[in-house]
Amino acid sequence: MRVRSLIATVAILWGVGLRAADASPKGDIQSKIKEAMENYDLMDYDAAKKLLNQALAIAKKNKIDKDPVVAKAHLSLAIVEFVNKDTDAARLSFLSAVQIDPKITIDPAYKTADMAKLLEQARKDATGVGAVEPTPPPPSANSIDCSAVKGVQHTIIDSAKVGKALAIEAYVGADVSSTKIAAMYRPEKASQFVEVKLKKEGDCKYTGTIPASAMHGTLVHYYVAAFNDVGKAIAGKGTSGSPNIIELTAGSGGGGAESPSDKEDPINGGGGGGGGSVTSNVTVGPKRPRVMIGVAGGTGFGYVSGETEANNTVKNCCIGNSWVVLQPEIGYFVSQQLIIGIAGRIGFPIGANVDGHATAAPGALVRVRYALAKNGEGVRVMGQLGAGIMRNTIKLDNSEPGMDTDVVAQGPLLVGGGAGFVKRLAGAVSVTADLSLLAGIAVVKSIGPAPVLNNGFGADLSVGLELGF
Numbered sequence: 001m002r003v004r005s006l007i008a009t010v011a012i013l014w015g016v017g018l019r020a021a022d023a024s025p026k027g028d029i030q031s032k033i034k035e036a037m038e039n040y041d042l043m044d045y046d047a048a049k050k051l052l053n054q055a056l057a058i059a060k061k062n063k064i065d066k067d068p069v070v071a072k073a074h075l076s077l078a079i080v081e082f083v084n085k086d087t088d089a090a091r092l093s094f095l096s097a098v099q100i101d102p103k104i105t106i107d108p109a110y111k112t113a114d115m116a117k118l119l120e121q122a123r124k125d126a127t128g129v130g131a132v133e134p135t136p137p138p139p140s141a142n143s144i145d146c147s148a149v150k151g152v153q154h155t156i157i158d159s160a161k162v163g164k165a166l167a168i169e170a171y172v173g174a175d176v177s178s179t180k181i182a183a184m185y186r187p188e189k190a191s192q193f194v195e196v197k198l199k200k201e202g203d204c205k206y207t208g209t210i211p212a213s214a215m216h217g218t219l220v221h222y223y224v225a226a227f228n229d230v231g232k233a234i235a236g237k238g239t240s241g242s243p244n245i246i247e248l249t250a251g252s253g254g255g256g257a258e259s260p261s262d263k264e265d266p267i268n269g270g271g272g273g274g275g276g277s278v279t280s281n282v283t284v285g286p287k288r289p290r291v292m293i294g295v296a297g298g299t300g301f302g303y304v305s306g307e308t309e310a311n312n313t314v315k316n317c318c319i320g321n322s323w324v325v326l327q328p329e330i331g332y333f334v335s336q337q338l339i340i341g342i343a344g345r346i347g348f349p350i351g352a353n354v355d356g357h358a359t360a361a362p363g364a365l366v367r368v369r370y371a372l373a374k375n376g377e378g379v380r381v382m383g384q385l386g387a388g389i390m391r392n393t394i395k396l397d398n399s400e401p402g403m404d405t406d407v408v409a410q411g412p413l414l415v416g417g418g419a420g421f422v423k424r425l426a427g428a429v430s431v432t433a434d435l436s437l438l439a440g441i442a443v444v445k446s447i448g449p450a451p452v453l454n455n456g457f458g459a460d461l462s463v464g465l466e467l468g469f
Contacts, residue, residue: 296464320392363388
């Protein structure tokens with residue numbers, strides 16, 4: 001019994017130890033990186049970026065921002081920013097990663113040639129980039145010796161009150177040749193940084209204020225930088241790609257939700273606060289693609305009856321073939337799972353040798369697709385309705401050699417459904433496979449170049465590519 005009790009005690013302590021390890025700051029950071037890259041795979045770049053910035057905030061708060069796991073967070077953020085076409089921010093995030101872990105590499109699942117090239121450039125630049133080099137702590141406010149100030153020195157602010165204006169203070173050394181010193185802030189849910197120009201006080205001290213209208217939600221991103229005459233940051237604390245993060249706490253100015261002063265928010269449509277112009281160096285990608293363009297190709301077959309286009313009777317029920325079928329498509333993402341769009345169906349009934357038949361079978365369909373998985377991948381079903389002509393080639397029962405293969409036309413009302421599979425390859429590109437089923441209903445007996453229309457059923461097997469944006 002004592003042995004069993006000892007084993008049970010050890011097991012409990014082991015489990016507690018594992019849970020404690022999982023609850024550590026490093027464990028939190030790893031969890032957020034994993035979740036962020038899952039969102040990246042779903043093209044939810046905004047959510048991925050937010051999670052990675054939260055991971056970096058945890059690192060700074062716990063003073064482990066030089067740990068290798070933090071290098072992985074910077075690297076992942078760089079990947080998100082690169083795909084989001086914010087190359088400058090990606091370069092700075094790569095730089096932050098290699099300064100912690102010089103040998104860090106990109107996972108092959110995300111790696112591209114241009115991305116790898118940018119990382120290698122950051123590796124070369126890792127020594128000697130003033131904008132992200134560590135700087136000495138700011139001098140004491142009571143005894144400022146401006147001759148000892150080097151670069152841009154600023155004490156990073158980790159937390160602040162909701163709804164309260166926040167004072168920003170920085171010291172700039174004589175070694176920085178700049179035309180402007182500014183604090184750049186980005187409220188929660190905003191996509192761009194807003195500039196607050198810092199005013200000079202004395203020989204090297206600069207001050208300014210992030211307005212109360214920006215201090216809403218749960219966090220605010222900011223950085224302090226010196227800019228040259230073309231508006232490029234040449235030194236600073238934080239960057240647009242790796243900003244400092246202020247966690248907002250409830251205070252007399254409001255709760256954890258949005259402040260009433262949000263109406264003055266210059267990001268979200270108000271006219272107040274902050275001054276300065278909005279920079280355009282931050283681009284936030286869409287949460288999901290809104291438009292899909294696809295093209296697929298394959299082959300079709302169908303059950304035919306009635307008369308051919310050369311007025312030959314189909315005496316025995318048979319299966320005809322539409323050897324080549326092309327299906328272009330454009331759709332709108334109502335949600336990650338639901339797409340509504342328009343598809344074309346162009347069949348080519350190759351092989352007929354009886355004179356007078358058509359060589360193509362055009363059609364247009366309204367198509368609704370629904371994926372069973374929430375991320376839009378995997379199995380999906382579809383319904384379709386439209387108009388057009390399906391044509392299949394068949395062997396005639398009794399005809400002369402060389403004149404024994406004709407075309408049967410079906411339609412013009414097309415109604416059907418189908419099922420398929422979609423798998424994302426990389427970025428916004430996906431590969432698809434579909435089985436489309438259509439009934440051609442002869443609501444009229446002839447139309448245009450189709451002298452005889454019949455009722456029938458057709459099926460198309462196709463593979464293709466989709467691009468979402």
